[in-house]
Amino acid sequence: MDVLLQQLINALSLGGIYAMLALGLAIVFSIVRLINFAHGEIMTFGGYGIFLSMAFGLPPLAALTVGIGAALVMALSMERVAFRAMRGADVVSLLITSFAVSEILKVLFQNGISARPVPISFPSSWSGAYQIGGMTIGVAPTVSILVTLISLATLTLVLRRTATGMAMRAAAEDFEMLRMLGVKADRVVAVSFAISGLLAGVAAVIWTAQRGSVDPLMGFFPVLKAFIATVLGGLGSLGGAVQGGFVVGALEVLTQAFLPDSLAPYRDAIVLSAVIAVLLVRPDGLSPTKTGARS
C-alpha cells in the first residue's frame, strides 16, 4: 500500500508538469488555433536562463526567478516575431511555422550555448526526503506538486475573476465576436502567450530541479507528452488539458512501476494505446470544448 501511495505521488508530480505544459499549449490553441511545437523551446530557454544565472553567481532562488522570466520573454518574443505575422493563417501553416521556430531555436541553443547537456547543481538540501508513516517522500516531488497546484489555482482565479481572464475565455469561445465587441486582439493573444510562457517557465524550474541538467532537446520530450495530453483532454479545452496531463503522467508512472519486466520495452506503446482507446470512446477528448475541434 505504501508503495502504491508513493507511486501515486510520483504520478501527481510528473502529471503536474505535463498538465502545466498542456495548459500552455491549450491556451494558445484555443485563441489562435496554433499548436505551438516550439513550446518545448520556451521551456528549454527557461532552463538555460537558470543555468546562466547560476553560472554568473546568482543564488539558486534568484536563478529560478530568472528562468521563469526568460521563458516569459521567449514566449512573448515568439508571438511578436514569428506568429503575429501569421495571424489568420490556416492551421497547417501555423503548425509548420511552429516547427520552423522550434528547429531554429534548437540550432541556436546548440551553437550558441552547447550541444552537450550543461549541469545545474542545486543545494543538497533540495534533494532531501522526509518520512510520513512508513513512506519516504522526496522534497523535490512534494515541491513540484505544490507549485503545480498553486500555479493552476492562480491561473483559474485569473481566468475566472479578472477582466483579462474573462476576455481570454471569451476569445477561446469566439474570437471574432470578441474583436467586434472592441477588445484588442493583440493584447489577448499576447497575454495568452505570456501565460503559456509562465507555465513553461515554472515547468522548466521543476524539470531542471529534478533532472539536474539542461540540453537543447530538454523541452522536446515533455512537450510531446503534453501535446498528447491536450489531444486526450480535448483540443482547446483548458480543463481537458489539465486532466489529460495528469492522466498521461499517471499512466507513465504506473506502467513503469507495475508492468512486468518482460513488457517494459512496450511501455510507451501501452500508454499510447490507452490514449487511443480513450479517444475511440470519446473522439473529442475527455473534456471537449463546445466549439472544439475533434481530436
Place this chain on the structure above:
Amino acid sequence: MKTKTILMATTIAAIGGTAFAEDYVIGVMSAQSGYLAPYDGPAYAGFKFCIDEMNAAGGLNGTTPVKLIVKDTRSDIALGVQVVQEMLDDGAQFIVSSADADPTIAAAQITAADMIPTMTFAGTAPVLTQVGPHVFGSYPADNQQATVLAGYARDQGFERVWLVKSPDSAYTLGGPEYFGEAFSALGGTVVGESNFSLNQPDFSAIVTTIQNADPAPDVIVTWAWEPDFPAFIRALRGAGLDTQVMGGDALDTPTVRGLGDVVAGVAHSSGGFPDEGSAYADFVDRFTAATGTAPDNNYYVNGCDIAHMIEQAVAAAGTTDPAAVSEAMAGIENGQGIMSNFTFAETDRMPLRDVVVVTITADGQKRFAKRETADPAILPQP
C-alpha cells in the same frame, strides 16, 4: 645498359614514392549535436590534434600525409549512413565512426562491400565488431569495463546489486548485464532490475521500486548516459537513497561531475587516468598548450590513440590498401597507445586494454581507484 638500369630504378622509386606520398583519406563521422555530441566532440578533437601532429612530421609514419573528411551526423543513424556513403564516394580509405555501437554497426554495413576498415570513436558494446572483419573498437569494451568494475565493487564489500538498464541501445543494455554476470561470478547477487527508456522524462517510479526492494541492494549499477543519468541520480538522492551508484565510461563527462553533491562518491569505469609523468599527462599538457582547452575526459586521448592505431596498422600492412590495413590492425599485439597499450590479436577486434576505475569527488574531480586488465576467466562473452 647502366643508364637504362638507373633510369628504371629511378622511375620505380619515383612511382613508389609518389604512391606512398599520396594522401591517406580518413572519413570521420562526428556528431556535433544530439546524444553522441558529449563523446564524439572530444574524441574528434583529440583525433584531429594527433593527426595534425603526424601531418606536421610528414604524415603517418613520417611518409603518408592524412586528409580528413569530417561530416556531422547530428546523432542520427540514418544521416550517419548517408554521410558514410558520401565519404566513401569521396575516396575515404578508413572510416572513424561515432562513439556508439548502433551508428557504428550501421556504418559498417556500408563499408563492408569494400572492406574499408571502420573503427568507432568510443563505442564499447562488444557486439559491434560482429558485423565483419573490417570493424574495430578502440575503447575498452563494456564486458571488460564491467568485469573490472564488478571486481572493484566486490573489493569494496558490496554483495547485492540492482541493475538499471535500457533495451534502447546495446550500450545501456549490455553494460549492466555484463556487470551482473561478472558480479555473480565473483560471489555477489543481482537482487533486482529496472528498465528505462532513453530520454525518459522521470525516474521516480524506478527509484520508489528500488527504495522498497527487499532485500535492499547495497550498490546500483547503470550504464545510463546524459541526460538520463543526471535525472536518475537526482531522483535517487532526492528520495533520500544514498546507496552506492556505479556506472560505465559514459559518466566520464564534465556534465556528470558538475552535478554537485548528488554525484559525490559515484564510481565508474573508464579507459585511463593521467598519472603524473605519464604519456597521458604529457598529451594533456600538449593539447592544452596548443588549443587552450584542457581535456576533461578520456575521449580526447582515446581519439588520439585511434590515430596511433591507424598509423601502426598502416606501418604493419606496408600499404594503404583497405583490406591489408584491416588485416594488419587485427594482428596488432601490445600496440603503443597514450591512454594505454592495445592488443587486437586473438580478440574479436575489441582491443584488450587496461580499465581504470575512478570515483567522483564532491568538488567534481576524478579520483583514481583502480587499474586492471579484465580477467579472461570471468569475462562475460557477448
